[in-house]
Amino acid sequence: MSHRLETGGRLIDRTVPRQFTFNGKTMRGYAGDTLASALLGQGQMLVGRSFKYHRPRGIVASGAEEPNALMSLGTDKTFEPNARATTTELFDGLAAESQNHWPSLEFDIGEINAKLSRFLPAGFYYKMFLWPRSFWKHVYEPIIRKSAGLGRAPRHRDADHYEHFNATVDVLIVGGGIAGLQAAKAAGEAGADVLLIEQTAHWGGRAPVDGAVIDRVSADEWVSTTLATLEAMPNVRLRMRTMGAGVYDHGYALAYERLTDHAPDPSLPRHRLWRIRAGRIVTATGAIERPLSFAGNDLPGVMLASAVRDYVTNYAVAPGQRTVVVTNNDDGYRTALTVQNAGLEAVVLDARSGATGPLAEAARAAGIRVMTGRGISKVTGKGKVEAVAVCDVLGAGAVLEELQADCVAMAGGWSPVVHLWSHCGGKLTWQDDGALFRPDPKRAPTGADGAAFVLAAGTANGEFTTADVLSDAQKTGEAAAIQVVASGKAGAAATADPEIVQAMRPVWTMPEKASYALRSKAWLDYQNDVKVTDVELAAREGFESVEHAKRYTTLGMATDQGKLSNINGLAVLAGQLGQDIPKVGTTTFRPPYHPISMGAIAGEARGDLFQPIRKTPIHDWHDANGAHWEPVGHWRRPYAFVKEGEDIQTAVNREVLATRNSVGLLDASTLGKLVVKGPDAGRFMDMMYTNMMSTLAVGKCRYGLMCSENGFLSDDGVVARIDEDTWLCHTTTGGADRIHAHMEEWLQTEWWNWKVYVANVTEQYAQIGVVGPKARDVLIKLGGMDLSKDGLPFMQWAEGALGQFSARVFRISFSGELSFEIAVPASQGRAFWDALLEAGAEFRITPYGTEALHIMRAEKGFIMIGDETDGTVIPQDLGLNWAISKKKEDFLGKRAQERDHMTDPLRWKLVGLETLDGSVLPDGSYAVGEGMNANGQRVVQGRVTSTYHSPTLDRGIAMGLVELGPDRMGEVMEFNRVDGTYVLAKIVHQVFFDRDGDKQNV
């Protein structure tokens, strides 16, 4: 059983005990522990159940590659599923629960699946659940969902907050092992701005555990000396607990900093997502050890050999009392020696026919039993390792000897961590020596300059001896710096003695001729329960591409993304297909390297900051006076001002009637206002609008339409001629930025030599509509301008002082009432609004919202962009031919509107609609016709575009587009309702109220 050793532990502080709970049980560890080391220290080998068969699973690894030890951490608002115990630093009060067990970790009903495993082969789900179809939704899916594994989704709003940080550097170095440190030193010495990031809370990586000697001192000492040097360099920055998550085009990289996971503090950001723009990215990401595929390799107690020595050396935790090291290379002996030195027992099974390297000799000299040409036939035990059956590694698994053991350390060789190299297209090359994929510098990810912007260094680049790692890192760090800063010179690389290494012997299934029974208990992917036989079956069934085999078997598709399983899996696939491993290739490496929190991705964009909300100068008044808000683009506009005791509809009715009968007040500040100025502005305006704008007299206003090149109506609004070469264009609220961009695009790309400037002055002004028969009376009370019928006629504007305000008054109407839209500087908008409220008090002046605005325009038959238009409607459909110039040679949309589809007399055209019973037509309702169309659908001959209850007329009114509509006045049509019934409506003129326009013309 795993336990804490009496002495040692380079990362733990025995004077600072920590208390935590696992599945409700109180446990103890030390400062510096990971959750994984603390669990092992307490003898907790069983930490979860596998996804498919609910097999008992223990800790396999000591870092980000861990497939099994996934925990749910925290509760309620700090709950987080699928946290890796190996990357979770222990803190006081940490609460962890294992996942994928029911009813309990020790007794799990799903384990029955394991007994049925021969009925659950690869592709089982695809094959089984095809038929009958309806079973999927009602039977299979609910059952699978219930038994399917991993963590639950959080149910509460996250109590923590997150942030982003942008950094631009010359050289980003990912990985703080000796390669990263050496590369950072070289790049810094060469004069580059360097950022070095390390995912764990410690610098130096594996070297201290593996006993490297650098510059004649221990790795630990070299690391601290080098760190001190780096910290003293003003151009080098260091970040721990910061993982390189992804590499993207143009040297963009994401890094994930975990600020408070190790010491929770809700007042601080929990994670920080670094958005880094780097000239060069050096990946010094090390390597991950490979497991070996033998029967029973998923029993708790079977671990990576490197992890075993990590636990012993770093945390003083013994994974077992008696460890069988099974290896195909020299590295396994490091574990045997570490275990032996800690006073525990070790036996080595070496798959090679002879073991002659210095490490093997050292093991023998230390009295460790070494068996060569041997492998594991199977590991047995109830829920944990109890015995190891030794066999000839070349044979079929005949048992030569049985060893009692409680830990198995697998040393299957190393795979460089090539993820970040590969994210943006870096290619790999296979190296037989070491049986590994390494970055191919000839096929690196390239940037805008055509040069490689990612450089791999050290072990991540396929270098394995300390001396090679250091010199490669020095070279790479210097090269990266010089490529960016174009000068400078790095100091020499740190040195290490050459190492004599005996070649490894690749072993993909153990033993080589293992029977089906053994292979079907040899796990490749622990988390998704994929075994050697599953990959073999996929190959036999024709899933020969590695990407297909992955999806068919789910190999590498779990949250660890196949960090342990990929190479072994594709080697098995290659073997089954009779192909070379490089021919089969790898699956695609995609960011992030290791899961990152959704909160970090969102950054500051949550709660009130989720999206910017645009506010007019009068927003606060609206908010304080019952505004029911409507989002319009990023603006919030009052839909209606709801008073005590009113519902929304009542408020809307009140606002319409008050405006029609006396005077209303509208905050129209959100309307777009674009200034167009220059000697060619008139010509430009004539191209932008369908009607003639160049002839508009100074001081006058004209309603105009803007179309896209394809003739479709895009925006509308009133244009005012300000002076000889200046026009002011009003756009819709949502159209301001879009139309501004539209104008700039034409000016910059097509008519670049026209002398026109456009400025968006939307927010410079607060614009307020004073609307209704008493509108003029209110403004007269403010005084200062002649706003009489003749002083300021309809469709004209004037500038002057209105009371205490410098104002531009437009006499325009979107309601059919006597109406003035008055623009004042935004800084005085609120004061002006207040002044109007005060002056209008005697007329019971009534602020109204967008719904009243919409109703009043519909009563007058005015179209609304977005209601009557949807991107397929041309002005001619809406009876707006009067606003389309016949004199102009050209305008945007003119030629498109002459296409035969656009001139088809059967195009649906705008009409008014009145239900026979006075009810309100459903929005979007279709006018149905007789029979079916060619697609077997009900024939339709029109649709509703706007529909309201008109308080003025006290009945439902609507507008719609109807085939031959204007020719069918008086005809009654059937409109469908969602409930399948129909309502009858008569085609009428679309102006329902004051058709002669008497009211606005007073």
Place this chain on the structure above:
Amino acid sequence: MSEAVSALAGSSAHGFVDVTEAGLVGMVTIRGDYGNTEFRDKVATLLGLNVPDQRQMTTGGTDKLLWMSPDELLLVCPHGEADARVGALSAGLSGVHHLAVNVSDARAAFCVKGTASGVREALAKLSPADLRASVLPVGEVRRTRLAQVPAAIWLESEDRAMVVCFRSVAGYVFDLLTQASKPGSEPRYF
């Protein structure tokens, strides 16, 4: 005239940097062909300020002239004088193609003050711009974005930055800067 008020009436917040809405600031957008020496000189004479080079600004008296794009400058002046500046430009440039327009009230301005590193760090949480002192020295203008909205930033001195955004999102930008400067969240990077 009615008293003018800025978007947030001078709101301020205290964190590892202080964020203060700068109140009313006069701003005039001036577009024209600055590649034309005659035009360039004319604008300089009218404003009493040199036309700044790319990304730079010039200062004189109460006014500043900021480079916005090859054909656009932004004049920053006392709020009450913006209309007069527009008038002077329009009269002086009469007959020359240009656009001078008062945009003072379309904008909100913030002052971010604190330690030299704190100012850059608070901004770097929100802006993708390269804020290294070697790249963005005092007096250089950067048009960028803060989280989801456009903004212009420059450093008046090592410990004080100005942020200009659209008026309608003043509240959003204030909240962004306030959250970004929460004590304890210093990235300690610059």
